Amino acid sequence: MENKIIEKDFGDLALNMGPQHPSTHGVFRLKLHLEGERINHVESYLGYLHRGVEKLSENLDYDMIPPVLERDDYLSPTSNSLGFINTIEEMCNIEVPERASYLRVLIAEMQRISSHLVALGTYGLDLGGALGGGASLFLYCFREREKILDVLETITGTRFHTNMNQVGGVRYDVNEESLKKTHELIEYLKPKLTEYFDVISNDEIFMQRTKNIGVISKDLVLSSGGSGPVARGSGINYDIRKNNSYEVYDNFSFEIPMGSNGDSYDRTIVRMKETLESIKIIEQVLSSLPEGALCSRKPLKSAKLLKPPKGSHYKAIESPRGELGFFIVSDGSSMPYRMKIRAPSFSNLSIVEKLLPGTYIADAVVILGSLDPVFGDVDR
Amino acid sequence: MGIFIEFALPIFKTISILILIVAYLVWLERKVAAKMQSRIGPYLVGKPHGLLQPLADALKLMLKDDSSPKNSDRLLFNFGPIWVMVVSLASFALLPFIFDNQMINTNLALMLFIAISSLIIVGIFIAGWSSNNKFALISVIRIIAQIISYEIPLIITLLVPCIIMGSLGFSEIISYQKNSWFIFYPIIGQITFIIFFISSLAEGNRIPFDLSEAESELVSGYTTEYSGIKFALFYLAEYVHLFGISVLGSIIF
Structure with a gap:
């Protein structure tokens, strides 16, 4: 057979970046x-990590869905279950004890x-390669992250997919030991994160x-539905924790870091400042943690099945x-x-096709990395 | 027999010493980089400090299956690593780097060295071109542009000491520096050394001039399709070349 390559007149060379490529942060294919x-x-191809979470949920009881959802955006599992549970609680009008809400925020x-x-x-x-300065940054960041995971393990028993949230409250309580460890963690992280930020x-x-x-x-952000650090890096003041507060975020004072230019630098700086703000929030949680019940419902084994009233509901949180966002249609x-998940990475990633033309290959990696997509979240 | 001992023995001696030095320089690089990044580095193979790690790496690469991509030019694909290795070893015939080991002593040694070592790029070009891989192709385009543009300042800086010392032969250059190294020559010595150092980094494709291997974009550049012994040859040749340039720097300055 003749090996003929048919190419449209887009340029000299069509280069497939991915799905197995070190810098696409997962399985993502860019045809440059x-x-x-x-x-x-640029043409982008998605769906290599599609696991059918939405369809899977249609065959699960409401209390069985959160653990599945935690595998969705695998770098911040709690926010997935938190968003889902907030939606259900609003549908069924379930009150959450204040202590539980504080622990969720923690x-x-x-x-x-x-x-x-x-x-x-x-x-x-992405910037430095394996032996350059980039690897040092990578290893330092993962070292600090390991400390956080250790504390999560003492609180919930799991390092990663904590499974902390359940409809009506939380599953695990903090005790003296875990509170002490969290205090130590905050004291350890504060100077480190400030140092990295300065450097x-x-x-x-x-x-x-x-x-x-x-x-x-x-x-461009508004037309493609960008949110999170991508929107804030471009100077759009949109953080659901402040704009449309959920849980007990109203009780805490924190700032929303903003960029002005909307370039990769601003997005990274916004993320770094946000970690410092998160530390502020954790400090306030620790100093004002109220006493009280953990969950307003009976334990899951003896609780009644959740049956939200007929209708649909949408609620979004800030991951x-x-x-x-979670859009849930209930038939009683x-x-x-x-169930439809409005994934932030998906909307943020849709900017890539408009952003890349006119730049160089080296910048493509930098731009893609600055959008911080997680492909569990994009493909669901 | 006499001819064999006269010619083959010094070659064998040089190559084996060279490969040993290079292997342990790689080990040292890994250890130092690990210390900078709060890691341990190789420590399991060869108990104190992973001293046998280079041997284990070499053995592993030799035992690996030899593969070449579809539609690649098999002949050139195999020829690339051999060319690179042979050329980078050949340049050592001119360098008096250990035990008075200089095999060829001419008063055009410096010029010959430059001429031979700039042939390495041909091997890299062959390798990238024949592996039928777009990442390798882009990497080769980059590396040629880079090496050609940095070779000019490199050669010019090497000419400065030669003009002052009045010779291109290494033994004359060394004997000229009996009393004081060239790097201490007021002003000119320091400026030329800095330019030489920077452009030698670019010649050896080291960070921050590792455009050709830019890991985050081009996977691993022109060696993307190579594995096993052929990859080992590239890897070794790169370090041998780097070591050669460093030896040259220590001779001249």
Whole structure:
């Protein structure tokens, strides 16, 4: 057979980046049409990590869904179950004890820090390679993340998919030992994160690689539904923790870091500042943790099956990557009729096709990394 | 027999010493990088500090299955690593780097060295071109542009000491520096050394000039499709070349 390659007139060379490529942060395929080193046209292909979470949930009781959902965005498992549970609680009008809500916030913010640390560490690898400065950043970030996971283990028994939240409250309580460990963690993390922030935000090489690279305008963010650090990096003040508060975020004082240019540098800096704000929130949780019940329902084995009234409901929370929304249609039975997850990574990633043309291959990696997509979240 | 001992023995001696030095330089690099990144580095193979790790690596690479990609030019694909290795070893015939081991002593040694070592790029080009891989192709385009543009400052900086010392032969250059190294020559010595150092980093494809292997974009550049013994040859040749440039630097400056 003749080996003929048919190419549209997009450029000299069509280069497949992925699905097995070190810098696509998972299984993502970018087809780059190049002219020399300049990218002329981009096609993106998704779905390599599609696990059918939405369809799977249609055959599960409402109380069985959160553990499955935690595998969705695997870098911040708690926020998935938190979003789902918040939606169900609003549908069924279930009250949550205040202590439970505080504990949910505690876990969610700890995982926000760990998720941002992973984003920063892998971004270092994208910029620097395995032996360069990037690897140092990667290893330092993962070292601190390991400390967070250790504390999560003492609280919930699991390092990663904590399974902390359940409809009506939380599963595990904190005790003196775990509170002490959390205090120690905060004392340890604060100087470290501040140091990394100081080093990176003033680093000449880092600035040259990221400043004015991948500039996302406000209009582009709004038209493609970008949220989270991507939107805030472009100067859009949108954080659901403040704008449409859920749980007990109203009780805490924290700031929302903002960028101005919308380039890769701003997005990274926003993420780093957010970790420092998360530490503030955790400190406030620890100092004002109220006493009380853990869950307003009976233990799961003896509790009645949840049957939300007929109808549909949408609720979104702020995951580390942005607006994570759940749209649930109930037909009155114990399983959802349809569940749609509005994944923040998916909307953020949709900007890539418009952003890449006109840049160089080296910048493509930098831009993709700065959007911080998680492919469990994109493909669901 | 006499001819054999006269010619083959010094070659064998040089190559074996060279490969030993290079293997342990790789080990040292890994250890130092590990210390900088709060890791341990190799420590399991060869109990104190993983001293046998280079041997284990070499053995593993030799035992690996030899594969080549579909539609690749098999002949050139196999020829690339051999060419690179042979050329980088050949340049050592001129360098007096250990025990008075200089095999060829001419007063054009420096020029010959430059001429031979710049042939390495041909092997790399063959390897990237024949492996039928777009990442390798882009890497080769980059590496050629880089090496050609950095070779000019490298050669010019090497000419400065030669003009002052009045010779291109290594033994004359060394004997000229009996009293004081060239790097202490006021102003000119320091400037040329800095330019030489930077452009030699680019010549050896080391960080921050590792454009050709830019791991995050081009997977691993022109060696993407190579595995086993052929990859080992590339890896070794890269370090041998780097070591050669460093030896040259220590002779001249």
